[in-house]
Structure formats: C-alpha cells, structure tokens
Amino acid sequence: MSVTKDPMTLGIDQNRTHRLRAPQENRQAVVDPTWDKVSGLIQKNLSLRKLPEYDFQGRALSAIIRQARRELLDAARRWTAEYRNVDPLPADPMDLIFLAGHQPQMFHPGVLFKNFALGHLAKKHQATAINLIVDSDAISLTSLRVPGGSADKPYFSSVAFDRPDPRIPYEERRIEDRGLFDTFSDRVREQIAPLIPNPLIEKYWPIVIGQSQHNDQLGACLARARHILEAQWGLTTLEIPQSLVCTLESFHWLVAHLAAQLPRFLAVHNDVVRQYRRMYHIRNASHPVPDLAVEGEWLEAPFWIWSRDHPRRKHLFIKHGRSELVLTDRQDINLNLPITEDGDAARAVDRLVELEQRGVKIRSRALITTLWARLVLGDLFLHGIGGGNYDRITDRIIERFFNRSPPAFMILSATLHLPIPKTSPLPLGEGQGEGSPASKRDVGPQEDLAAIDQKLRELTYHPERFLDGVFDGSSDIPNEVQSLVDQKRQWIETPQTIQNARTRCHAIRYVNESLQPWVDQQRQRLLQQRVQVAEQLQTKQILSWREYGFCLYPEEMLLNFMESLLPR
Secondary structure: OOOOOOOEEEOOOOOOOOOOOOOOOOOEEEEEOOHHHHHHHHHHHHHHHHOOOOEOOOOEHHHHHHHHHHHHHHHHHHHHHOOOOOOOOOOOOOOOEEEEEEOOOOOOHHHHHHHHHHHHHHHHHOOEEEEEEOOOOEOOOOEEEEEEEOOOOEEEEEEEOOOOOOOOEHHHOEOOOHHHHHHHHHHHHHHHOOOOOOEOHHHHHHHHHHHHOOOOEHHHHHHHHHHHHHHHOOOOOEEEEHHHHOOOHHHHHHHHHHHHOHHHHHHHHHHHHHHHHHHOOOOOOOOOOOOOOEEOOEEEEEEEEEEOOOOOOEEEEEEEOOOOEEEEOOOOOEEEEOOOOOOOOHHHHHHHHHHHHOOEEEEEOHHHHHHHHHHHHOOEEEEOHHHHHHHHHHHHHHHHHOOOOOOOEEEEEEEOOOOOOOOOOOOOOOOOOOOOOOOOOOOOHHHHHHHHHHHHHHHHHOHHHHHHHHOOOOOOOOHHHHHHHHHHHHHHHOOOOOOOHHHHHHHHHHHHHHHHHHHHHHHHHHHHHHHHHHHHHHHHHHHOOOOOOHHHOEHHHHHHHHHHHOOO
16 A cells, blocks of 8 residues: 555644544644644743742742753653663753653554654754653553454454453553463464554564563553664654652652642642533533542542552542641551641652652552643643643643643644555445435445435335335326325324324324335335445444554554654
C-alpha cells in the first residue's frame, strides 16, 4: 500500500470551546495549534515565569519549579540510561523541557505520532524531550486486539500476552504467565499473517522479551522496548515512569500543599467539573472525572494510595486536625502528617519521603499528573484528544486555585488504517432499483443500513405507499386492498379528538397490519439486503478500526506515515 505524502491535517478552533473528536478517516491528523504557531505558544508559556510568586506552603513556586525540573532531568536520564544511550543533560534546569505522556501499552499510531512530534519539536527548539510513562493507572487489558481471516471476511479476536488482573496498577504489575508472554508474538503473527505479511511485532516483541530478562515489570518492558525502537528511528527523547516522578521530593511538596489546602481545592475542583458537565450536557457523574467526595470530616484528595504489601489502588481521604492531618485509604492505611492549613510543609515533606521509603505509595490521578507537568515540570505539554478535552478542567483549576494563567498545550493525534486490501462495494441485489437504499455507492454501509431500516419502518406504518410496486402500476388493485386504503385515508383525514382517538388509532393500525401480506416480498428483499449490508459494515469496522496497536503495522509504512505528518 502506497503512503500518502500529504495526509490531511485538521485545524482546530484555538478557543477549544467544543469537545474534540479523533480523526476517523485514514491518514488524517489533528495538530493544534498548527506547526507554525508553536514558537509563539512556547514564548507565551515562558512569559508566565514572570507572574507573581505563589506560596507553596512555605516555599516559593519558582523554587519548587527549579528543584522539580532538576530532579526530573536527573531521574529521567538515569531511567533511560538503563536500556539505551542518552545525550548529556542541560546545565540549567530552566532550559526548555517538552513533555508528553501515556500508559505503557501497545497504543495505536495516533499516540505514537505524539512521540514523534515530541522528538521533532524538542530538536527544533533545542529542548529536552521527556515522555511520562503513566504507570499509576490500573492495567485494563493484558491482550491485544488482532484482526484475522481474509479481507472479504475478516474478524478480530483478543490475543493475550499475560493473565488478566485489571486492578493492579502498571507500577506493581509483574509478568505472571511466561508461557503466554513468550509466545505472544507467534500467536499474533499466525492470526494476522493473511492480512499483514510483515508486522512490526516481529521486531518489537523480541526486544520486549529481552527487557523482561532484566526487569519483570510488565509495563516497563513494553515501554522500554518501544523506546528502544524509537531510538533506532532517530528520536532522542528521555522517558520516566510517573510513579518515579511521584517519589521525588518536589512532588511531595505538591502532596503536602494540596493536603493542607484540601477544603479549598476540593471546592474548586468540584465546581469546575460540574461546570464542565453542564457546558457539554454530560449526565454521567463519573465523566470526565468524578467529583471529590465529602464523607463527614473526611475529604477525598486527588491522589491514589496503596502499600507495597497491598498493591491495590484506593482513594486517599484526609481529615484535618488542629496540628496535623490524618491520611487514610479507609481500610488498611492510617497515617499522620504534621502540617496545618497555614503551616510550613518541610516536616510533612520529610514524613512523606519516609512513608515512600517504607512502601506507602501516594500517586497522582489524571488531572494532577498533567497539572504538575504543565505548571511545574515543563514548558510545553503535548496532549492527545482525550487529554486535550479533560485538561480544560485543569486550566480552570490552575486559574482558580493557583491564581495563575494556565500554560498552553498542544493537541495531536492521527489515524492510520492497517494496510489491508478493502473489499469491493456490495453489489446490487435482485430487485434493487433506482430508489433502493443500497443502489447509490456514494454512501457507506452505515448510511445504507439506516436507509434500509427507515424503509422497513415505512413498510410497517405506511404500506399503502408501496402497493404500486406490488401491482406494477396497474389500476386493477383488488377491491379488498383498495377498500383498506380508502379506510385509512378517511381516518387520516378525520381530525383526532379525545372521543375518537382510541378508535382512530386502532383503525389505522388494523389497516396497516391487514396490508402487510401485500408488501411481504418487498420486506423479505430488504431483510436479505440488510444482512448483506450489516456484514459489509462489520467488515468495514474491522478493517478501518483506528485503535490497532502500532506493532501490528509494517515498520516502513509506520515510519513513512509519521514522517509525512511532521513539518518539513
């Protein structure tokens, strides 16, 4: 399959007042702002350094930023140097740092595009590029959806690379089934071989297995192997698990500050989230994130907590006392933190460092992860579509809680279909004329299906409109049929009243049901056609699904596509 040199790039309204949608068409990308406006965006973010200081519970925000960036650079370099070569770090931690992040999984090419953009922009602007491996999320799948069959009759199934255990965060998740893990690539290749002859999995998975000989953390193996490939592709980025970021002393200052100020933070957080739901007419109280709970004296904090001995994520709750805070998971963990609302956080930070060393783990949830990255760690954050949507909430929290203008971010995503030959359009069935739903091939099977369903509905409620086709336009319509049609017309022309409503409805329904035998052949043809179109729709959905893992694509195709999306 040839690679398009100039894929379509969709511009997005800079005000971002609408919820963004991932590009659905093949070789389509979202880049917002456009490449030529990134320099101005960076300068705007740098100008925010001149804002008035913010008191971070006894330390200035500027001091926290400098410490956090130095710690981040050192930790990211150490992590990355364990498995690939890295360039020297900048001498000044306030030099440009660009960030992105995602869970350590075999994500689709749209996420991989974000990594390429991160490397490209960092090189152009002489910045350090760091990708955050968001391993505080619970692992949702230990399998990969893989297509199989033929282009005419494809299917997909989930191929497992380990036993499922969705409640464990990536940080804690070890490889549990070596048999599944070691044979994963063979089983993927066997299934996808009729459709894709040379998937990247053949090169990627041996690197994963090699990494697993030194580190049995599942997410780390997946992420490091991908990052090794990215080095071969010319990307000079660093990576670091978000869990490691959460162990740094600077992050503990954030935990202590938000814990001490939790009543105010909770009020701002919940108000902003509810405004977002109202703006976008969201009724689900769990989207985009749940409210922080209030249970008597206990307030929910925007962090996860668990222990090394019980690695199941739980919500962190905090109760404020006169001279200290009480932290709990409401089950096994109960801790004291020496800090008050107006007190200095130094002792609390020491306590949090001690707790981390003892195996008590406090990890950021999604909004706090990007808030910390954008406000403190870097100068430009690259989001995908989902993150770009929910981080409007983060913008408002930064404005209202920290009383600062939020740093701007980029949004990038792309869609690349697997290079599977597409099937030919569904041929016209017997008896399908000019007006039949599937006779116009300028519409897809989804539209065909809707048209067929609409026509089936009309056959049920307006069968008289289809009698000309039954009798070939002849005026010799049987008297019983004509009588039924006349009855229905009379009732339709009779104004509905309270007195005749029930009788009128039953009479029209009786006529519709009585005429069904005369249109049954048309119904049967439509039902047969519907089966064909539904199969075609299923085929299209399988072949053009945008979420297939990057490792299922041929390497050359993948790299050519990424190169075509970056500015020349």
